[in-house]
Amino acid sequence: MPAIKVKKSEAERVKRLLKKIGVYDGKRRPKRSNEHIFLPVLNPQKVRELGFEIVDIELPMRPQRQIYQSLESVLKNKFTEEELKFVRRYDVIGDIAITQIPPEIEHKQKEIVEGLLTVHPFLKVIARKGFHTGAFRIREYSIIWGENRLTTIHKENGVKIKVDLSKVFFNPRMKGERYRLAQLANDGEKILLLFAGVLPYALVLARYKNVSITAVELNKEAVALGIENIELNKHRLKGKIEIIQGDVFAIVPKLGNFDRVISPTPKGVDALNLALKKAEKWVHYYEFVHENELEEFKQRILRECKKLGKECEVKIKKVSDFKPHVYKVCADIKILN
Ligand SMILES: C[S@@+](CC[C@H](N)C(=O)[O-])C[C@H]1O[C@@H](n2cnc3c(N)ncnc32)[C@H](O)[C@@H]1O
Secondary structure, rough: OEEEEEEHOOOOOHHHHHHOOEEOOOOOOOOOOOOOOEEEOOOHHHHOOOHHHHHHEOOOOOOOOOOOHHHHHHHOOOOOHHHHHHHOOEEEOOEEEEOOOOHHHHHHHHHHHHHHHHHOOOEEEEEEEEEEEEEOOOEEEEEEOOOOOOOOEEEEEOOOEEEEOOOOOHHHHHHHHHHHHHHOOOOOEEEEOOOOOOOOOHHHHHOOOOEEEEEEEEHHHHHHHHHHHHHOOOOOOOOOOEEEEEOOEEEEEEEEEHHHHHEEOOOOOOOOOHHHHHHHEEEEEEEEEEEHHHHHHHHHHHHHHHHHHOEEEEEEEEEEEEOEEEEEEEEEEEEEO
């Protein structure tokens, strides 16, 4: 069976490339040796043209799964269109599903649980989500099925992230953003990560690039998990991560400057001036902005740059919907002088 042999450190990137051009054979399992991984491919000729050497190796078929079904398709006969809008916005974090059940459909909780278990048979916990509260942005959850825990290990972008959802913030939907930033960063950079949480951004950046990251987080529980996460991933990380527990507004002014500053800013906090002050080349600043105020947000950044005597270029990227007409956005700020 055709496959290509790649170094473990390269495997994630090559797999994405193969998937993108439609030549990755997802029906078979990759195989590991000490330092390499054999990735199954579909079109040896096309893969050869990309410069990879084809090897012939036996790779087992994946078991047939029913994961192709979506929760929506499983529930569509029992739920109205309106109800499905709530139900389909769920997250899976490790072996925990987090679902949104407004009071109007509480009486259908049993069907939602059954539907989730059909689509994701590996789940061990299903929890219903409340709101983010307090400075640490922790959500309230009630467990509606399974084991009585909110601790799990989530896998994304080739790293393992241990979380305890009863004590820390974690958002699996930012997976794409973390990968994007890891691709933008260059080997050798000094990076400051504000509001670091359990270190998802830091781990993904350090997984892909040989960077030196200083991460600052106030929540002691998140810092403890962050330290565990560095240990959990130590064999996979190219870069280094140092985590400091404390308030960014007290700690960061005492630190030196950095090539790149990343601020996954908690809602209602303004750390723009702090982030810009500490950055020499790039800032990635997350904020919640109404669609009519995107230009005003950009102008605010440019004014802040000017005050600091910095010339900046700003690009605003919508990252996710927050509520109707309000987006979570990332301002990619390039510092020119
Ligand atoms: C929106 S969450 C982002 C966490 C993490 N970056 C992630 O994406 O999972 C914001 C984080 O900032 C932390 N935080 C809030 N205020 C802080 C402060 N003044 N200094 C340091 N961390 C703070 C919270 O505890 C929380 O972990």
